[in-house]
Amino acid sequence: MLDEAEASKVSQAIKDEAMLLFAHLMEAGKQDEEKSADLSSLTKLLNEDGERTKQGQESIIPIIDDYCVDTIFGYLDMRQSQNIRLNAILCTAAYLGAAKEEGHRRVNGFFHAKMKGGTYDDYIVAFCAAAAIFSIDYDLMSDLIHTEGFLPSLAPLMSRKWKSRKIETACLEMLHAACMQMKCHPAIQKYCIGWLEEVIFEDPETRVANMRNLVETDIDIDKEGPEPLKEHCRKVRSLAGVIWTKIMAASVQQVAPPNQGPEPKVESAVAKMERLCKRFAGMLAAEDSEDVQYAVEGLAYATTLPKIREQLARDGESLKRIVTVIGSAPPKSPLAYGALSIITHITRYKPTESEEQKRLKQLKAYANAAGKVQPSPLSDDSYVSERCKLVFDAGVTPVLVKHCKTASIASLSLIISIIFSLSVTPSLRGQLAQQGAVRVLIAAWTALPEKEDATRRTAAQALARILISTNPALIFRQLPQTAAIRPLTSIIPPDPNADTRDLLPTFESLLALTNLASTDDDSDTTRRAIVRTAWDDVEEQLFSTNARVSTAAAELVCNLVQSPEEAIGLFGDGSSKAATRVKVMLALADADDVKTRSAAGGALASLTAFGEVVRAVLEQPRGAGIVLGLCRDGDDEGLRHRGAVVVHNMVSQEGEVGQLAREKLLTASGVDALTECAQKSRTPEVVEAVVHALKVLVGEK
Known part of the structure; x- marks a missing residue:
């Protein structure tokens, strides 16, 4: 721990270093490498801030004002290079971690100022920063999304007479990040679904043609050319489609009035989703990796619905493309996880329910006055089984085997789930x-x-x-x-x-x-x-x-017990535990269930080759009777065979154990039981064992 003077000196030096870094970041004309280096250095200072304060030094958070926050968040702009944005995200995370409540207050101030400014640059930076911060502190950004008037303001912005390609993309990326959790779904559905559908289902050709009539826009069709604009429209449409699918996949399963079938809005949403998923399926073969990512993400959410699962499973070409995506996706990537999620949804069976659970479920459904949309028959086991066969025929297993070698734990869980279903x-x-x-x-x-x-x-x-x-x-x-x-x-x-x-x-x-x-x-x-x-x-x-x-x-x-060593160790060592185990096997050999008697009889047929086991059988009051009961079985030749072998083993024992066995079996009417067994049996092995045992017993008699 530094003394007060040393701590003050060090604190001031670090503050000076931080302010110098901010000054460098605010300078214009610097190279990307220099900006990235400055952001990285600032991140390091912020990450170490908590440890320094524990040592008695002052925090650098108080010197970071609104201008500094605006500087950091400005580097989250989509117009910056990928490397700069990555370093800015790390720096933002470090700042929010160190600043805590102060950081939250600065974030709110930043967004309110940007939205109030209302310029192209303000909107783009605000939306880009929001998209990044959602992945760092979801609750913080969720509260901002729910600020009164924020989401309703997006519709006019996206459909007003002037348009901006970058604003449109940045806004959609923000909503895309907001859909990571369910918390923001109701608000987005309420205020944004209408204009999202306009973006999704508007033809790119028509949209580009309409751009010529815009009064205020940053789009110059003659300069940029119609083809790049069409490509932009297609990408924006795909991103909007992913957002719409995330929102609607859950809402189409909402409560509906009893006995009235699904609501018309639900039917309409499902029809739109089917249409959209056909578009996603077509994009799986795209050369552009971003298009494939959108397609996989959209299908991963859409296939939570039984109808979409069935539709995609029946599309053999698309199914093979998904398998190909799994095989070619980078290890531990969102693309790999998304493609595995699609296959998981297609092959997943309903959870197993006990009879009691089924009855309780029915009672709850009857008790619910509103009722629920009836479960789709497409989720029944027969349909899932057929889909599993289609997925298997698409060649998924070798791809899963290969992919699991480098898969994350989350992806490995999906791979196991798929193989389990197959x-x-x-x-x-x-x-x-x-x-x-x-x-x-x-x-x-x-x-x-x-x-x-x-x-x-x-x-x-x-x-x-x-x-x-x-x-x-x-x-x-x-x-x-x-x-x-x-x-x-x-x-x-x-x-x-x-x-x-x-x-x-x-x-x-x-x-x-x-x-x-x-x-x-x-x-x-x-x-x-x-x-x-x-x-x-x-x-x-x-x-x-x-x-x-x-x-x-x-x-x-x-x-x-076909292993002599294990048979003796478990049942024939003369211990009380071994005697108890023999008693259990005798009880099972006397069970009502034929298969249980057969299994126990088979075990006894092997175990009675050992004298200690025979002794344990004879020590049970009903031991000889149970063994002879196997021989008397009138319907099962296999049981009679097991009984005959057991008796044969017992009477063939030498010394005291063999003498005792013969006496006990004779007392239990063994001759009559074996004679009855011989008359009923047709298998040579059974007859041979019975005849041998009879000779011994008759001779003894």
């Missing part, structure tokens, strides 16, 4: 795997931070769906199967952040792990990894009240 269709899963989706999902789950839990769960569930329907041996040739285990395991427990319990991810994860465990190598690497990573969660699902989940968990256990 994976809903079983016929696409094998092709998704072939085109690299599995590797992408595993890499994304691993790379995403834990705070992105929802996105990670989406990636894991998409991975599960693909692995359910494909042969792991064909997928994991260059990638180990074990790489998929942690993502799959992560969604076995229900989502702790969800309002309702969705068991579908749990179910699909169990099925995928079962598939992996069915194709393990000779060393049982995958099975051992699953047990080490997921056993506690899998065991918990054996007790699930949902029969399908419980069955899926039992099927996974059946495959896991």
Whole structure:
């Protein structure tokens, strides 16, 4: 910390430096490089202002008066070079951060002075500054937009007898920035929609012709030529179209009177949006990157409406162009994010709702006297599924796989969402795997931070769906199967952040792990990894009240215990935990659900090859009876086969365990059960196992 004298001296030196920089910035005739350097130096001083004040030095904010603020904001003018504007934005952000309330007061004073001045230059600088400040402090500029009389004054300005191309562009860029959030939408819709539509739907040829009749204008058609003016009109029309789409995409879904259908204004807006989106779709192939950016941004907002999603999905050529834009867009760019948003909207399914949620939704709709516009059938799963197929056929998967390598977290989330939607269709899963989706999902789950839990769960569930329907041996040739285990395991427990319990991810994860465990190598690497990573969660699902989940968990256990090491470690080490697990499998083998009995019977068929497991079965009062119950099943040959193998294993045990098994089975009418099983069975393997067991029991008897 400096003493008071030193601090005062340093403060004065910094103030002098700041004033010198402002003096340089106010000078005319300086080169762009010099202006950029001065703005950069001023930004540095402003960014360091807070730290200096903590050390006892004076702030430089008090010396920055209205003239200084006007100087900084003047460099936000669209007529300045791109480099100068960028440095001016950074300087503006630094000033607002350091000046706080004083800065807000200066900003308001600046805009009121400019709008009151009313010259070409005043309007252009004001609108350009507003567009820049919206991205820095949205609330500050939103308050200004809502100032009484501000927005209504724009309509006369844009449609008065004299026109300015630059004022028109600057004003639209300001409104474009204002539409970043919903806060300004109602006011813009109220005061600006009319003249925006005039700009959007007026033919450029006609507009240029009418310019010749303007009394006051900065447009000289003879000097500039009609073609540049037509190009300006087209670009302005596109920018206005993006603004209009942002505003209207939400408003067309407003409340309508019950049983009266949508309001005429809504119908008109949708029709206009369809017309505008056809224009945007045509611009996707433009050579001008700005046109493509406008087209993508407009379509990204328009495709929040089901009718537009369906229209665009059916336009195969435009769909391919969007895919091409994703492939060629710079990494982490707004263009890439916008194009991915379009595909996300086209492929997105409605959120899954429980029966209770559906009933509550219906009750709320009935209770709402005003009612709502009925949900479009174009959002139903059947339509979304068809759109997903069209998007897949447009070649989106390889492009997503390539793009994800350099994508931002926001773009990666959209990529995962798209693959998740495509994976809903079983016929696409094998092709998704072939085109690299599995590797992408595993890499994304691993790379995403834990705070992105929802996105990670989406990636894991998409991975599960693909692995359910494909042969792991064909997928994991260059990638180990074990790489998929942690993502799959992560969604076995229900989502702790969800309002309702969705068991579908749990179910699909169990099925995928079962598939992996069915194709393990000779060393049982995958099975051992699953047990080490997921056993506690899998065991918990054996007790699930949902029969399908419980069955899926039992099927996974059946495959896991094909590994002798895991079978002994979990069920055959003689511990109380192992005995409890055997008891659970016996209970599942006696369940009402055929698939559950089959899965548990399959597990017991493998486990009873070990004496300790047989001992645990016999220690249960109904153990022998449950096993024989599998043999007696009159309808399912598979169940009888499992029961026959279990009995065969039990009676074949040597020593005390084998003797006990034979006695227990005889006491439980094992001969009658096996005889009945042999009479019903037609499969040689079943008959052979039964005959062997019968010989042993009859001999024992």
